Amino acid sequence: MKRKAVGVPCLSAAAAAAVLCLSSLAGAAGVAGQKRLRFGENGEFKILQVADMHYGDGKATPCEDVLSSQMAGCSDLNTTAFVHRMIQAEKPDLVVFTGDNIFGFDATDAAKSLEYAFAPAVSSSIPWAAILGNHDQESTLSREGVMKHIVTLEHTLSQVNPTGIEIDGFGNYNLEVHGVEGSGFENKSVLNLYFLDSGDYSTVPSILGYDWIKPSQQVWFQHTSKKLRRAYTSKHRKAPAPGLVYFHIPLPEFASFDSSNFTGVKQEGISSASVNSGFFATMVEAGDVKAVFTGHDHLNDFCGELTGIELCYAGGFGYHAYGKAGWARRARVVLATLEKTDKATWGPVKSIKTWKRLDDRHLTAIDGQVLWSKRTKGTRRKKQIGGA
Numbered sequence: 001m002k003r004k005a006v007g008v009p010c011l012s013a014a015a016a017a018a019v020l021c022l023s024s025l026a027g028a029a030g031v032a033g034q035k036r037l038r039f040g041e042n043g044e045f046k047i048l049q050v051a052d053m054h055y056g057d058g059k060a061t062p063c064e065d066v067l068s069s070q071m072a073g074c075s076d077l078n079t080t081a082f083v084h085r086m087i088q089a090e091k092p093d094l095v096v097f098t099g100d101n102i103f104g105f106d107a108t109d110a111a112k113s114l115e116y117a118f119a120p121a122v123s124s125s126i127p128w129a130a131i132l133g134n135h136d137q138e139s140t141l142s143r144e145g146v147m148k149h150i151v152t153l154e155h156t157l158s159q160v161n162p163t164g165i166e167i168d169g170f171g172n173y174n175l176e177v178h179g180v181e182g183s184g185f186e187n188k189s190v191l192n193l194y195f196l197d198s199g200d201y202s203t204v205p206s207i208l209g210y211d212w213i214k215p216s217q218q219v220w221f222q223h224t225s226k227k228l229r230r231a232y233t234s235k236h237r238k239a240p241a242p243g244l245v246y247f248h249i250p251l252p253e254f255a256s257f258d259s260s261n262f263t264g265v266k267q268e269g270i271s272s273a274s275v276n277s278g279f280f281a282t283m284v285e286a287g288d289v290k291a292v293f294t295g296h297d298h299l300n301d302f303c304g305e306l307t308g309i310e311l312c313y314a315g316g317f318g319y320h321a322y323g324k325a326g327w328a329r330r331a332r333v334v335l336a337t338l339e340k341t342d343k344a345t346w347g348p349v350k351s352i353k354t355w356k357r358l359d360d361r362h363l364t365a366i367d368g369q370v371l372w373s374k375r376t377k378g379t380r381r382k383k384q385i386g387g388a
């Protein structure tokens with residue numbers, strides 16, 4: 001049953017379509033950068049973040065923490081339906097799955113559960129990227145095995161790891177989003193996306209709890225950020241292109257806020273590693289990162305700003321994940337908008353906004369906020385004039 005549902009796009013069509021299926025599979029399995037992400041003609045690029053689907057065996061896997069009146073007939077298929085509805089409503093340019101895509105303990109066959117979980121993204125033909133949480137490896141595949149399977153799926157831009165270097169974890173990669181075709185930025189990455197594996201559990205006997213982003217991963221991030229900055233900046237453009245970072249387990253710095261300085265809710269503690277491996281400082285130093293997006297704590301969905309970086313949760317998405325009965329499952333959307341230039345064409349990124357949508361009848365949008373906006377020369381000049 002499950003396999004059939006996933007295979008339909010390739011199986012149902014005749015020979016001609018089968019060739020298409022094969023060629024796109026080959027493309028997805030190929031090397032980095034096979035498919036270029038770029039801003040649309042409207043100067044926008046939209047990302048849908050899906051956190052913690054916790055997919056199990058599909059219809060046979062029941063929902064958790066829904067009202068007792070909602071239990072009957074509630075399963076992983078409700079998670080699938082929510083992904084479909086979100087894709088239809090938002091028409092994102094990229095879907096990012098930030099780990100605990102499957103809940104391994106309740107997945108009989110990891111490969112099948114992964115295919116089932118990502119099926120709505122695959123069938124939509126929208127590019128998608130995934131990283132690992134702490135539950136993805138609890139079924140029949142190791143973390144390496146899960147990541148290696150993900151990269152074979154259609155329309156994914158996920159990568160196992162950069163080549164030619166030693167790095168901890170599986171699923172460390174970056175994606176470039178280029179400017180509008182035909183504009184001066186058509187060959188430049190104007191928005192940089194970083195994906196990291198935040199691991200599962202500490203393997204150091206004296207340190208209990210969750211894993212952390214290792215020095216090897218931070219060195220890779222530093223090199224990548226530096227390389228992208230060199231390619232982007234010039235004599236007249238000193239600031240780097242904005243960067244967004246996605247991984248599963250929140251950093252200890254997510255505990256820096258309370259309701260007076262975040263947007264959203266905090267209904268449980270911050271389940272970060274019990275040690276601080278310094279990735280937040282590494283990002284602040286690099287200077288390009290404007291926002292970080294994690295999952296892991298399903299009952300937290302806030303964004304708070306610390307020294308110029310917004311730290312954001314998406315809130316729990318999946319129905320076979322712990323949640324809070326009566327508190328809707330949700331997803332986070334990020335919209336980056338380009339600046340209109342004097343020559344009536346598109347320039348660099350002007351602003352990055354976010355909101356969430358609830359899985360209710362109307363997919364209610366909440367907590368809209370600006371995460372970052374470019375300080376333009378115009379604003380500065382105005383301020384100077386005003387102050388003079």
Ligand SMILES: *[C@@H]1O[C@H](CO)[C@@H](O)[C@H](O)[C@H]1NC(C)=O
Pocket residue numbers: 066070073074075077078
């Ligand atoms: C789960 O999906 C079923 C079938 O579409 C629907 O009737 C039910 O209301 C959904 N449950 C929840 C909690 O959304």
Ligand SMILES: *[C@@H]1O[C@H](CO)[C@@H](O)[C@H](O)[C@H]1NC(C)=O
Pocket residue numbers: 183184185186187
């Ligand atoms: C981008 O690269 C293409 C192919 O090399 C080239 O034709 C085009 O002029 C370049 N555009 C800009 C704005 O540099």
Ligand SMILES: *[C@@H]1O[C@H](CO)[C@@H](O)[C@H](O)[C@H]1NC(C)=O
Pocket residue numbers: 256257258260261305306
């Ligand atoms: C948020 O406000 C609390 C006081 O209500 C303060 O302790 C904390 O440092 C603030 N956090 C940030 C990041 O400003």
